[in-house]
Amino acid sequence: MSGWSSSCRSPLLLVLLLLLFPLAADATSQTTAAAAAGGDRDTLLAIKKSWGYPPQLAASWDPSATANHCAWKGVTCSGGGGGGIGVVTELSLPGLNLTLPIPASVCALENLARLDLSYNNLAGAFPAAALYPCAARLRSLDLSHNLLSGPLPSGIGSLSPATMEHLDLSANLFTGEIPEAFAGLTELTQLNMSSNKLTGAVPAWALRHGKLEYLYLFDNALSGELPRDVTAVNLIELDFSMNRLTGEIPDAFRGLKKLTLLFLYKNQLTGSVPWLFRHDRLESLCLDENGFTGNLPSEITAANLILLNLSRNQLTGGIPQAFGNLRNLKRLFLQNNRFTGTLC
Template structure:
C-alpha cells in the first residue's frame, strides 16, 4: 500500500493519526508546506520501507520512534534546487548519510557556504563547479562514486584550506590546484589519477598534509616538492613513481609521516635521511632501494614505525637502530642483510 501526496500544496502540521496507516509501505509527503514537528506516531508504521518528507518546513528532531520502522531504507537524493532554497547556508554537512544521485549544480548558488562535507554518502556523477563560492574553506567529497568534471573552478577557491576527494576520479591532477594558496590539507588518494605531480603543487607553501596515495601516478618526485616546508605528512604510496628521492625532501624539519612504499624508487638511501628530526613513520617498503641502511637512521629518536621491507638492501643493520627506544614496528624482511641483530 502506497500513499503519494507529493507536490499537492498541502500545509499545516502532519496529523498524528497518520500513524494509524499500519499497512502502508510507502509514504511520500515531499514538496509541500508542512510545518511543525515530525509526529512520533510515524513509528507505528511497521511495514513502511519508503518515507519522503523532504522540501517542507518541518523543524525539531527526527523522532527516535522512527527506529522502530525496521524496514525503512534511509536513502534519498539532494533536491536539485537546494542551492536556490537555502542561499544563506554556511555549512552543508551530510556525511555518512544514505544519499544517491548527483551533487546538484545549484550548490554553486550558495555564495555564503564555508564548509561542504559530503563524505561517504553514495553520491554519483560529475563534481559540479564550486567556483562561485568565494568563502569555501573546507571541501570534503571523499568516499563516494564521483567523477571529474571541469576542474577550473579550483582557481577561484582562494580561501580553501582543506580539499579531500577520495573517489575513483581519473585523469591528470589539474594544475589549477596550485592556486589554492591557503590549502593546509590535500587528500587526493584512492583515485585513478595518472601522469605526473604538477609543478604548481610547489606553490602550496602552507600545506601540512599531502596525500596522492593509491593512484596511477608515475615519474620522479619533482624537486619543487621541497618547497612544502611545512609538511607534516607526505603519502605517495601505491603509485608507479621511480627514480631517486630528491635531496630537497630531506630538509622537511616538521615531517612526521613519510610513506613512499609500493613504488619503483631505486638508488641508495642517503645519510641525509637522518635530517628528518621529527619523523615518526618512515615507510620505504616494496621499492628497489639497494646498498646499506645509513647509520644516521639511528639519530631519528622519534621513530615509531620503520619499514625498509622488500627492497635490495644488504650489509649489517646499524647498531644505532637499537637506540630507537620509541620504535614499535620494525620491518626489514625481504632484503639480504647479514650479521647480528643489534
C-alpha cells in the same frame, strides 16, 4: 521666547536622532539577519526536494516538527539573528546514500563555508556547475568516498582560490592528470586525492605550495620521478604510496623540516636513503616494496621514529646497532632484504 525655542529645537532634534539611529540600525540588522535565516530555511527545503526527499533528512528537515533549521540534521549555523536563529555556515551530510546530483541551490546558502558530502553515492563528473557559485566563501569541501568520475576540471583553481583550506576528493573514480590549476588554491593546507585513477607525474606545484601541510596522493597510477624543486616547507604528512614512481628520493626533501610522516611504499623507487635517518621530526617512515639499495647508515639520529618499514627492498650490509638508540621505535620491519651479519 519663540526665538529661544527655535534655536534650541534643532540641537535637541539632532541629539534625539543620534540616540535613535543605533536603535534603527540595530533593528535593520536584526531584520536583515532574520531574512537571511528564513531564506536559509527555505533553501534547505529546496535542497531536500532536489535530492528526492532522502529518508535520513525527511524527518529532521521538517519545519513543522522543528522550526529552527539550525537544529536540523547536519546543519551548523552561526549568529543569532532572527529570534536566535542563525545563518547556515556548514552542511555535514556524510553517509546518507545520496545519489542525485548536488543541486545548485546549495550555493544559495550565502554563508556556507564547509560542505561535507562524503560516503554517499554521488556519481558523474566533478560538480563544477553546482559548486563554482560558492567560490568566494567555501573553506572546506569533502566529496570523498563517492562515485565521481572523469577528469578533474582545468578550472578547479576557480573554486574558492582565496579561501579553500581543505579539499578531499579521495576514493572516487577520477582519471587523467592532476591539473596545474590546483596551484591557484593558494590557501590550501590539506589536499587529499588518494584512491582514484589519476595518472601522470606528481605535479611540481604540489611540492612548492607554501601553505600545504597534509598531501595525500596514494593509491593512484602516478608515474615518473619525484619533483626536484621542493620548497613546500610546511608539509607535515606526505603520502605518495601505491603508485608507479621511479628514480631516487631527491635531496631537496631534506628541506622538509616539519615532516613527521613520509609514506612512499609500493613504488619503483631506487637509490639509497641515508639522510632520512637523520631527520629529527620523522615519526613514521614507510619505504617498503621499492628497489632501494646500499647499506643502512651507522649513524641514526631520527630519535622520534615510531614506525619504520624498509621491508621488501634490496638493502645490504649489517643492521646498525644504532637502531637500539631509537627509544620511541615501536614497529620495525626489515624483512625480505639482503642484510648480512648478526642481529645484536
